């Protein structure tokens with residue numbers, strides 16, 4: 512049974528816009544959520560960006576399991592042949608690492624322009640990713656660092672979309688939003704856990720139950736310990752009763768509880784967790800696509 516709903520009309524429109532933006536750039540920065548590097552990756556990314564060089568960022572790495580993130584870095588590098596970096600909103604050291612990679616990835620394009628007799632120019636880059644993975648935070652960080660020196664270009668509306676980050680890099684200031692087109696419900700749930708899917712597309716209690724279940728597969732005692740549960744039975748109702756979240760008739764307020772559990776995860780109160788497990792893919796035939 513499918514519990515998370517997609518809107519095909521929006522997808523077609525979003526894809527068209529994304530393709531138009533992609534036509535303008537030399538290099539693509541793909542942002543993944545480090546807590547779910549597989550589920551937050553767009554399965555059709557190769558088809559979409561074609562031969563354009565790509566830098567992959569595992570963002571929100573302050574919230575992800577550092578051990579699993581190391582595995583993911585290695586795995587994605589091997590699978591895609593793209594450079595991969597971990598980033599987090601609070602870490603400004605990311606900026607120079609990102610820019611160095613972008614310049615490196617864009618160099619062949621600039622060289623080919625020069626060989627054709629054209630003038631060298633800055634590498635044009637854009638940020639793409641699923642909703643809520645941190646695209647705007649990364650763009651802001653890249654812009655802020657150098658804004659005092661250069662600022663956005665003045666001119667017609669079109670040109671204002673480009674921000675000169677340094678003499679070698681021009682950034683499109685609007686991110687490309689990868690449309691949510693996950694047919695796989697397991698992945699769709701994970702996108703809901705990290706708040707990449709609007710809550711009107713799903714039932715919060717169902718998603719929180721799936722979350723408890725999925726966390727338990729990788730971190731078996733975590734929920735029980737965090738919510739101080741005595742029973743073997745781990746479910747939303749138990750947690751609500753334990754926390755005294757009640758509705759009339761002293762019944763468990765499962766809706767509020769579900770919301771709180773997801774929120775505890777989203778802000779990192781449950782600890783640094785990664786819910787896609789790369790080991791699973793090393794060990795069997797089915798491999799995630801990037």
Ligand SMILES: Nc1nc2c(ncn2[C@@H]2O[C@H](COP(=O)(O)OP(=O)(O)OP(=O)(O)O)[C@@H](O)[C@H]2O)c(=O)[nH]1
Pocket residue numbers: 570571572573574598599600601640641642643644645646647648649686688
């Ligand atoms: N802990 C943590 N939070 C982050 C990080 N990056 C972004 N966030 C938070 O995640 C939320 C979404 O970040 P945005 O930068 O708005 O993400 P986006 O991809 O632009 O989202 P949409 O525009 O909705 O597609 C915000 O509340 C950010 O503060 C990070 O590295 N670590």
Ligand SMILES: [Mg+2]
Pocket residue numbers: 646647648686
């Ligand atoms: Mg944004």
